[in-house]
Amino acid sequence: MASFKIEGGHLLSGTITPQGAKNEALQVICATLLTSDPVTISNIPDIRDVNNLIQLLKDIGVKVNSRCEVRGTRCEERTYTFQADELKLDYLESDEFVKKCAALRGSVLMIGPLLARMGKAVITKPGGDKIGRRRLDTHFLGFEKLGAEFRHIENRDVYEIAAGQLKGTYMLLDEASVTGTANIVMAAVVAEGVTTIYNAACEPYIQQLCHMLNRMGARISGIGSNLLTISGVNELHGTDHRLLPDMIEVGSFIGMAAMCGNGVRIKNVSVNDLGIIPDAFRRLGVTVEVDGDDLYIPHQEHYVVDSFIDGTIMTLADAPWPGLTPDLLSVLIVVATQACGSVLFHQKMFESRLFFVDKLIDMGAQIILCDPHRAVVVGHDRKLTLRAQRMSSPDIRAGIALLIAAMSANGVSTISNIEQIDRGYENIESRLNALGAKIERVES
DSSP: OEEEEEEOOOOEEEEEOOOBOHHHHHHHHHHGGGOSSOEEEEEEOOOHHHHHHHHHHHHTTOEEEEEEEEETTEEEEEEEEEEOSSOOHHHHTSHHHHHHHHTOGGGGGGHHHHHHHHSEEEEOOOOOOOSSOOOOHHHHHHHHHTTOEEEEETTTTEEEEEOSSOBOOEEEOSSOOHHHHHHHHHHHTTSBSEEEEESOOOOHHHHHHHHHHHHTTOEEEOTTSSEEEEEOOSOOOOOEEEOOBOHHHHHHHHHHHHHHEEEEEEOOOOGGGSTTHHHHHHHTTOOOEEETTEEEEOOOSOOBOOOOTTOOOEEEEBOSTTSBOGGGHHHHHHHHTTSBSEEEEEOOSOSSGGGGHHHHHHTTOEEEEEETTEEEEEOOTTSSOOBOOEEEOOSHHHHHHHHHHHHHSBSEEEEEOTHHHHTTSTTHHHHHHTTTOOEEEEEO
């Protein structure tokens, strides 16, 4: 186990470049299972969740080759080639494989490709963040619509999913699940006939997956909307693909620059794929300037929360794309603690994601946790600085939010369980120290 020791109060300045998108990486890496041809993916982030998924693919027989683009003394960009031409079918049904899948939530994205290509998959409940109920019903209902059957194997506590020839059909998803949409799309691309998916997730990473599959020979239309039409094909071939910058990391950097920045440039962010993320910070009064494909956040001596036209309290709520991603609410809450004004945050999608605010309250933040889904933040307007604390990271996004809080606090804070942060943020302490932060990784 490792911890971060953070000396707060140091201003950040300079330039930082976001990593490749974690959530896109998990989807497109699993999509390489759909063909026996080589698929090359660039800009892959060096983070725990992605590395564990790549290792899992190696374990099942996928040939993986990597190369690194070195700038200075470190690898700045990783490119991998995957070739799934000799999968170990026995291992795919083994208890060892199921156990490894259970420790990695991203492994759920293997079900669609394996079902499409091999006609069956064995799964158990996957791991991941402890942020409340994250059901998989959307995935299963979609597979059943395509003709798959499920069988619970009680003595192993796993589910076996099997199908002969998947059949295209119309389906209305019960929720716009991102991983559910990705999984169903990957199964449907080789199903017989036409599949229509309504209420599909349409965020940029789903669009990227669909574009990559089309380059592999799939026939997907409606990309970017919540209505996807997929005409099944017999087989897919190889392609090259480049990941977008990680919009959650971009938002995290905006939050850091707002709280403790002295002029920070975030380079190559793919502005057109950020949706309303910059505007969410602007609603808190943060100045976010667009310069080409970069964002520049000047020193925020004072930022005032917007109010609605009728004068009511500002409310920020998560929603399916193009709404505000739930992954940034934790960061926005921390930023709001030093704003001038009050904000109601409404986290609709997960029951436990707001519970980390207790740690911010211990640091001196004025937050009222109304219920598991709503919190009111009364900003200090920088008149009262947060206090250093000993904390533990409960999940990826709360972890980065606590790191931002600690960087802005008086004194030295400690955050344990930083393996959670490592799941989503590449080499974060070194990158932030290069901007002027003082963060030390301590191995226990």
